[in-house]
Amino acid sequence: MNDKLTVELISVGTEILMGNIINTNAAFLAEQCVRLGLNCYYQDVVGDNADRLKATIDTALGRADIIILGGGLGPTQDDLTKETAAECMGRKLYMDEDSKAAISDYFARTGRTPTDNNWKQAMMPEGCIILPNHNGTAPGCIIADKENNKHVILLPGPPEELKLMYTESVEPYLRSLMKGTIWSKTVKICGIGESRAESMIEDLIDSQTNPTIATYAKTGEVHIRVTAYGEDEQSAKKLVKPMVKELKSRFGEYIYSTEEDVTLEKAVVDLITGNGLTVSTIESCTGGLLAGRLISVPGVSDAFKSGLITYSNKSKRKLAGVKKSTLDKYGAVSKQTAAEMVKGVAALTKTDVAVATTGIAGPDGGTPEKPVGLVYIACYVCGNVTVTEHHFNGTRQKIRDNAVTSALNLMRRCILEYCSKKAFGGE
Amino acid sequence: MNDKLTVELISVGTEILMGNIINTNAAFLAEQCVRLGLNCYYQDVVGDNADRLKATIDTALGRADIIILGGGLGPTQDDLTKETAAECMGRKLYMDEDSKAAISDYFARTGRTPTDNNWKQAMMPEGCIILPNHNGTAPGCIIADKENNKHVILLPGPPEELKLMYTESVEPYLRSLMKGTIWSKTVKICGIGESRAESMIEDLIDSQTNPTIATYAKTGEVHIRVTAYGEDEQSAKKLVKPMVKELKSRFGEYIYSTEEDVTLEKAVVDLITGNGLTVSTIESCTGGLLAGRLISVPGVSDAFKSGLITYSNKSKRKLAGVKKSTLDKYGAVSKQTAAEMVKGVAALTKTDVAVATTGIAGPDGGTPEKPVGLVYIACYVCGNVTVTEHHFNGTRQKIRDNAVTSALNLMRRCILEYCSKKAFGGE
Numbered sequence: 001m002n003d004k005l006t007v008e009l010i011s012v013g014t015e016i017l018m019g020n021i022i023n024t025n026a027a028f029l030a031e032q033c034v035r036l037g038l039n040c041y042y043q044d045v046v047g048d049n050a051d052r053l054k055a056t057i058d059t060a061l062g063r064a065d066i067i068i069l070g071g072g073l074g075p076t077q078d079d080l081t082k083e084t085a086a087e088c089m090g091r092k093l094y095m096d097e098d099s100k101a102a103i104s105d106y107f108a109r110t111g112r113t114p115t116d117n118n119w120k121q122a123m124m125p126e127g128c129i130i131l132p133n134h135n136g137t138a139p140g141c142i143i144a145d146k147e148n149n150k151h152v153i154l155l156p157g158p159p160e161e162l163k164l165m166y167t168e169s170v171e172p173y174l175r176s177l178m179k180g181t182i183w184s185k186t187v188k189i190c191g192i193g194e195s196r197a198e199s200m201i202e203d204l205i206d207s208q209t210n211p212t213i214a215t216y217a218k219t220g221e222v223h224i225r226v227t228a229y230g231e232d233e234q235s236a237k238k239l240v241k242p243m244v245k246e247l248k249s250r251f252g253e254y255i256y257s258t259e260e261d262v263t264l265e266k267a268v269v270d271l272i273t274g275n276g277l278t279v280s281t282i283e284s285c286t287g288g289l290l291a292g293r294l295i296s297v298p299g300v301s302d303a304f305k306s307g308l309i310t311y312s313n314k315s316k317r318k319l320a321g322v323k324k325s326t327l328d329k330y331g332a333v334s335k336q337t338a339a340e341m342v343k344g345v346a347a348l349t350k351t352d353v354a355v356a357t358t359g360i361a362g363p364d365g366g367t368p369e370k371p372v373g374l375v376y377i378a379c380y381v382c383g384n385v386t387v388t389e390h391h392f393n394g395t396r397q398k399i400r401d402n403a404v405t406s407a408l409n410l411m412r413r414c415i416l417e418y419c420s421k422k423a424f425g426g427e
Numbered sequence: 428m429n430d431k432l433t434v435e436l437i438s439v440g441t442e443i444l445m446g447n448i449i450n451t452n453a454a455f456l457a458e459q460c461v462r463l464g465l466n467c468y469y470q471d472v473v474g475d476n477a478d479r480l481k482a483t484i485d486t487a488l489g490r491a492d493i494i495i496l497g498g499g500l501g502p503t504q505d506d507l508t509k510e511t512a513a514e515c516m517g518r519k520l521y522m523d524e525d526s527k528a529a530i531s532d533y534f535a536r537t538g539r540t541p542t543d544n545n546w547k548q549a550m551m552p553e554g555c556i557i558l559p560n561h562n563g564t565a566p567g568c569i570i571a572d573k574e575n576n577k578h579v580i581l582l583p584g585p586p587e588e589l590k591l592m593y594t595e596s597v598e599p600y601l602r603s604l605m606k607g608t609i610w611s612k613t614v615k616i617c618g619i620g621e622s623r624a625e626s627m628i629e630d631l632i633d634s635q636t637n638p639t640i641a642t643y644a645k646t647g648e649v650h651i652r653v654t655a656y657g658e659d660e661q662s663a664k665k666l667v668k669p670m671v672k673e674l675k676s677r678f679g680e681y682i683y684s685t686e687e688d689v690t691l692e693k694a695v696v697d698l699i700t701g702n703g704l705t706v707s708t709i710e711s712c713t714g715g716l717l718a719g720r721l722i723s724v725p726g727v728s729d730a731f732k733s734g735l736i737t738y739s740n741k742s743k744r745k746l747a748g749v750k751k752s753t754l755d756k757y758g759a760v761s762k763q764t765a766a767e768m769v770k771g772v773a774a775l776t777k778t779d780v781a782v783a784t785t786g787i788a789g790p791d792g793g794t795p796e797k798p799v800g801l802v803y804i805a806c807y808v809c810g811n812v813t814v815t816e817h818h819f820n821g822t823r824q825k826i827r828d829n830a831v832t833s834a835l836n837l838m839r840r841c842i843l844e845y846c847s848k849k850a851f852g853g854e
Contacts, residue, residue: 015643017467019458023450026472030446040444041479045453045470052468059486075622076642077632109800111818115626135821158644160825216447281715281736287722288708288715291736295714298790298823300738306746307736309708309718315733315776349742363725396725 005177007038008064010056012071012081013157014047025070025155025162031216032166036174037182037229038066048078057088057152065149066174071157073138075117082141085152086125089143096124099139106137131169136161142173151177183236184227187247189254190220190264190409197222200250204243211239219398220405221264256412264408269297271415277352277382279411281307282320282345284332285359285375290404306349310341320344333358333370335387338378346380353415354380355407361396375403379414386414431656432604433466435491437483439498439508440584441474452497452589459593463601464609464656465493475505484515484579492576493601498584500565502544509568512579513552516570523551526566533564558596563588569600578604610663611654614674616681617647617691617836624649627677631670638666646825647832648691683839691835696724696731698842704779706838708734709747709772711759712786712802717831733776737768747771760785760797762814765805773807780842781807782834788823802830806841813841 009029015021026043033040042063046056053072060067072081086093099122107114121138124130131140138156145151153170155162175181189197194217198205201224205213211228226243230236248255256267272279281291291307294300308319313332316322321344322337330336342356359375366372373392378385388410392402436456442448453470460467469490473483480499487494499508513520526549534541548565551557558567565583572578580597582589616624621644625632628651632640638655653670657663675682683694699706708718708731718734721727735746740759743749748771749764757763769783786802793799800819805812817833819826 014641016454017457017470018461019454019456020643022454027443027446027449030444032446034445041474041476042483043444043472047468049468056469074644076625078641106820109798109818110820112620115622117622117626135825160822164822214445214447283715286719287731288710288718288734288736291715292713292719292827295736295738296824296827304714305739306742307715307738309715309722309734309736311722311728311734312732319733397723400719400723 004037004039005065006063007033007040007066007068008060009033009040009043010053010060010067010069011043011045012048012053012069013045014078016045016071017047025157025159028159028163029068029070029166032171033068033174034214035182035184035225035227036171037178037180037227038174048072048080050080050084053081053084054088057085061088061150061152066151066153066177068153068155068170070155070162073121073140073154073156075115075121075137077117079120081154082123082125085143085154089125089145089150089152091125091127091143093123094126095119096122096130096139099124099130102132102139103137129173131155131165133161133165134168135164140165140169142170180229180231181233181236182227182229183233183240184225185240185244185258186260187224187226187244187251187255188257188262188264189222189224189251190256190405190412192222192251192254194222197224197251201247204246211243213243219401220409253413253416256409263297264405264412265293266297268408268411268415269294269300269303271412271419272303272353273299275415275419277415278303278305278350279353279355280305280345280349280351282341282354282356283307283309284311284316284341284357285361286357286400286403286407287311289400290355290357290407293404293408305351308345308348316341320348331370333360333374333376335376335378335389338376338387339385342378342380342385352382353411355411356380357403357407359390359399359403361399361403363396373399375399375406377403377407377410379407379410381414381418384414384418386410431464431466431607432493433468433491434460434493434495435487436460436467436470437480437487437494437496438470438472439475439480439496440472441505443472443498444474452584452586455586455590456495456497456593459598460495460601462609463598463605464607465601465605475499475507477507477511480508480511481515484512488515488577488579493578493580493604495580495582495597497582497589500548500567500581500583502542502547502564504544506547508581509550509552512570512581516552516572516577516579518552518554518570520550521553522546523549523557523566526551526557529559529566530564556600558582558592560588560592561595562591567592567596569597607656607658608660608663609654609656610660610667611652612667612671612685613687614651614653614671614678614682615684615689615691616649616651616678617683617832617839618681619649619678621649624651624678628674631673638670640670646828647836680840680843683836690724691832691839692720693724695835695838695842696721696727698839698846699730699780700726702842702846704730704842705732705777706730706780706782707732707772707776707778709768709781709783710734710736711738711743711768711784712788713784713827713830713834714738716827717782717784717834720831720835732778735772735775743768747775758797760787760801760803762803762805762816765803765814766812769805769807769812779809780838782838783807784830784834786817786826786830788826788830790823800826802826802833804830804834804837806834806837808841808845811841811845813837 128141228239310316346354356378362372555568643650655666773781783805789799
């Protein structure tokens, strides 16, 4: 693995440089490159300035084999990544008719009229590989100098455009440059913190060589990536397999998937549809975000019928039939209210599975007994109700995101439990 | 503006380099430095490697007045930021007895015992200013070379330690170095694309000096930042004001705010609560995300009562009273269904304002007549219903995000229209 290729990431944009946005693109690309087994020694951020961008690209060309630039492909005068990268690589720009047609199409489909500067996005460096943009107008490109083994890859700045283009076009290209193969598998865990997860595999981390193990903390989740290098896919897979088995035995039911494209919400939706169940939601503090996560999964319409957002006490009573006496005695944020909410929505929508959230997301509204961050989550599965109590930290946004993740995980575990009982004739 | 000081940010750490964590420190420091009026031309990320770190610091010393390093002050052998920065500035390390005592104290307070390598954190570069760490053990420091006007500032990597140390110690130091001040104002626009917005102010961009103008594309929004430099805050503000006035006259009702902390959803919620109105939502394709955006605004509970997610036709009929004949004749994704949905939820929840979304988010479900990306949005304000038709591009996620932003903007414009009619005695 010593002849590994090196990659340098350059993020272009005044917005990142001035702190208007957080550089999530660099984290995404770094994670992907590491996964492929590329060495990454430097990341740079530079503004939309031709001289400084040129200096940064030239420096990177002196110390890396592959340079991935993100940002500065837009239609405005500020955007000069393509012009500058082409200059560094000794290429001229030409009007690419296919890209021009794709931009025309994009505007026609969205019912808008392109302005003159939109055509700037169809100007491409000579001899480059053009990367189609299926999430926006700016095509990306790869300028390769095969003689000197240098590859400059230009991607658009908006994260959803960059990610899709990376997955569709850049990863296959990078794989084609490499000797041997990298294979990785991600064990996705929910319901356990990162430091606890890490301490449970300290021995494996300390003794790692090939495969390697890396943990990544996500909101309410921990992903453990096992990566092996082999001469071919088969031999790399063979190295990954026993380690994944070991992780499965250590983390058991905390693992919700080991598949790349399975998110927690997809795992839950798959469990629901795979067992022929239907689902509804009732949300207070998460205010629609939980339904939003479930509905982000394509094909959910077979199972998801309706959801309620009952933000006020009145709507908890009127829409979900929560008793006034329960609200008066225990309050809206209580185990009892969560349970009545979930039973109410299941009855109203006649679904097999239902989930409820009620909590205090802050920044105001906390009391010593019920502080900001207190959230109750209830899950109903075919007559059985489970309620859990959570104490989350951080901002309103973070509390709500953690509540959504915990609700999805509770659904997963309750449905699994129900199905395993059913399989053993328990119900 | 030419005598502005320049700052370069260097983030040190393999975790950032490998994409395990997102570099929020750089965004925080960049925003703070821009606020102070420092020029920031480069950010770098480098791992815990002495040679590469030294090369990065040396490069930064050649092009910036102030260098802020975050990370690598920990107790382990990997942590070598202090040693390397001291070497670059020609300083030796010495054991600082005050720092040693502070570390002892910290361990005593948290009930733990320091290990030998913890004392490494008390070794400081000669002649530096020591910055106390009130959130951890590693002190920071400033190594100043006043003769050459270079300032190297070392901060710990954990965000809560870095932020507190910046606020307590670094900002006052930076202010002491500066002449003059920077002031900026952001004009936030919705309902117009970035390239069209920019073409509307091309003349202003071309002739900019002080103030400067920059446009930022957000999902469905464009932000235009006007920034001026002045001897004091007053004179900088005076330069910004006429430019903001000019932008207001050009973009008119497309502008939803010029306040830093006002998001589109906050502008909508402020309009609702400020006019004593109440609001409800009914969502099909956006599946809760629209309610989620509204509920992200603290204090929304005064106005938001309930929301419905009516994903199936049956739930559109049962919960919102959409007529079967309407669904049969026009389909779920139609102007007519959107209108009935919004009237239904307004009647059910007895709210003044309501909003409905129905569309095809994909990836499946599109037809030639009703392609993926077709979304109808309806807004109800005190009896009046407005329905708009949209054609969005991109992934399921992007279509839903754009639908949410468009729905918020439609709400804003309908409420404004209603209020202005009311003010002129129209209703």
